[in-house]
Amino acid sequence: MFHNDAFRALDRQECLRLLAKVPVGRVVYTRHALPAVLPINFSLDADASVLLRTSPGSDLVRAIDGVVVAFEADEFDAATRAGWSVVVTGRATIVTDPDEHARLSETGPTSWMPPQDAQFVRIESEMVTGRELRGTPGVR
Amino acid sequence: MFHNDAFRALDRQECLRLLAKVPVGRVVYTRHALPAVLPINFSLDADASVLLRTSPGSDLVRAIDGVVVAFEADEFDAATRAGWSVVVTGRATIVTDPDEHARLSETGPTSWMPPQDAQFVRIESEMVTGRELRGTPGVR
Numbered sequence: 327m328f329h330n331d332a333f334r335a336l337d338r339q340e341c342l343r344l345l346a347k348v349p350v351g352r353v354v355y356t357r358h359a360l361p362a363v364l365p366i367n368f369s370l371d372a373d374a375s376v377l378l379r380t381s382p383g384s385d386l387v388r389a390i391d392g393v394v395v396a397f398e399a400d401e402f403d404a405a406t407r408a409g410w411s412v413v414v415t416g417r418a419t420i421v422t423d424p425d426e427h428a429r430l431s432e433t434g435p436t437s438w439m440p441p442q443d444a445q446f447v448r449i450e451s452e453m454v455t456g457r458e459l460r461g462t463p464g465v466r
Numbered sequence: 467m468f469h470n471d472a473f474r475a476l477d478r479q480e481c482l483r484l485l486a487k488v489p490v491g492r493v494v495y496t497r498h499a500l501p502a503v504l505p506i507n508f509s510l511d512a513d514a515s516v517l518l519r520t521s522p523g524s525d526l527v528r529a530i531d532g533v534v535v536a537f538e539a540d541e542f543d544a545a546t547r548a549g550w551s552v553v554v555t556g557r558a559t560i561v562t563d564p565d566e567h568a569r570l571s572e573t574g575p576t577s578w579m580p581p582q583d584a585q586f587v588r589i590e591s592e593m594v595t596g597r598e599l600r601g602t603p604g605v606r
Contacts, residue, residue, distance in 0.1 A: 349544045354494050354501040361494040361536040363503065365551045396501040404489045407578045411505045438547045438599065459578065 336456035341412040342374050344399075344456065351399035353378070353418075353449075355390050362389070368397070369435040376414050376449040379435045381442045390418040390447065397449050408461030416450035476596035481552040482514050484539075484596065491539035493518070493558075493589075495530050502529070508537070509575040516554050516589040519575045521582045530558040530587065537589050548601030556590035 336344070345351070353364045364386055369377050376397045380386055395418045402409030421427055430446045437444065476484070485491070493504050504526055509517050516537045520526055535558045542549030561567055570586045577584065 350540075350542045350549075352492065352503065352538060352540075354503045356496075356501065360534060360555060361496065361501070363492065363494045363536050363538040363553060365538075365540050365542065365549075394500060396503050398492060398503040398505075400490075400492075400505050402490045402505065409490075409505075413503060415500060 334458045334460065336410065336412070336458055338374075338454045341414075341454045341456035342370065342451075344401075344410050345376075345412050345414070346370050348399050348401060351376070351397050353386065353390065354396040354398060355393065355418075357385075357389050367435055367438050368399075371434075371448070374451040374454070375416070376451065377430060377434050378447040378449070379430075379437050379444050380447060381439075382445045384445070387420060387445060387447060391420050393418055394452075395449060402459075403461075406461040408459055410456060410458045412454065412456035414449060414451045414454050416452035418447055418449045421446040421448055473597045473599050476550065476552070476598055478594045481554075481594045481596035482510065482591075484541075484550050485516075485552050485554070486510050488539050488541060491516070491537050493526065493530065494536040494538060495533060495558075497525075497529050507575055507578050508539075511574075511588065514591040514594070515556070516591065517570060517574050518587040518589070519570075519577050519584050520587060521579075522585045524585070527560060527585060527587060531560050533558055534592075535589060542599075543601075546601040548599055550596060550598045552594065552596035554589060554591045554594050556592035558587055558589045561586040561588055 349367050350365055351368050355362050366378050371377050397414045400411035489507050490505055491508050495502050506518055511517050537554045540551035
């Protein structure tokens with residue numbers, strides 16, 4: 327699916343509304359010159375950027391700080407073969423401003439990991455694309 | 467999650483067993499020098515390579531034929547914050563052998579799209595990695 331015209335393109339507002347529904351997405355980046363992907367829970371900031379909470383000095387942070395990455399989320403129902411996918415593409419940056427860090431510690435994404443120091447990463451929503459698959463009968 | 471040591475690494479056999487449970491994964495590649503990701507249904511071949519069914523001349527095929535890509539699948543439960551993720555990294559190639567094409571037309575992945583000519587793409591499972599997150603209480 328999702329490789330020809332048999333889907334509906336979603337506008338930016340639809341994409342952001344769908345993104346806000348799911349807790350986990352996937353950061354897509356390059357690591358040691360190979361394509362890499364890492365699932366991570368996230369939240370959306372008021373400016374529609376994607377907020378990640380990771381640990382200082384993590385491999386992920388080292389790989390993506392200052393780099394354009396993609397962030398993908400989706401939902402599919404195998405029974406109806408329907409679903410959607412949204413991709414945010416933009417620069418990822420570590421949040422270094424202390425006030426911003428304090429704000430995100432209160433209102434940003436929580437961690438799915440045991441307690442640890444938090445480092446927040448923001449992915450700007452420079453490009454937001456999405457597609458909806460409405461479901462088709464199974465065919466070979 | 468999945469960015470420090472608080473998860474369990476899965477061995478290749480566990481990864482393949484989990485991959486076989488889900489119908490949809492995500493191809494991770496580079497498109498116009500940017501990270502790109504596309505959800506697609508798939509199946510596993512007997513040699514553990516990932517099989518995709520797409521349409522001839524699709525953007526995806528043009529972008530990944532002959533290239534090393536990552537293919538990711540996962541399952542997460544937001545309530546328990548538990549789940550798993552598996553990534554297969556390897557070269558993607560269009561299946562050009564007529565006998566192989568015929569075999570996959572019978573036993574390969576079905577399409578979630580309306581009927582169309584099929585083109586099969588195989589992603590070799592050169593590297594298979596996976597991680598399990600067992601679930602932790604929510605913490606900020």
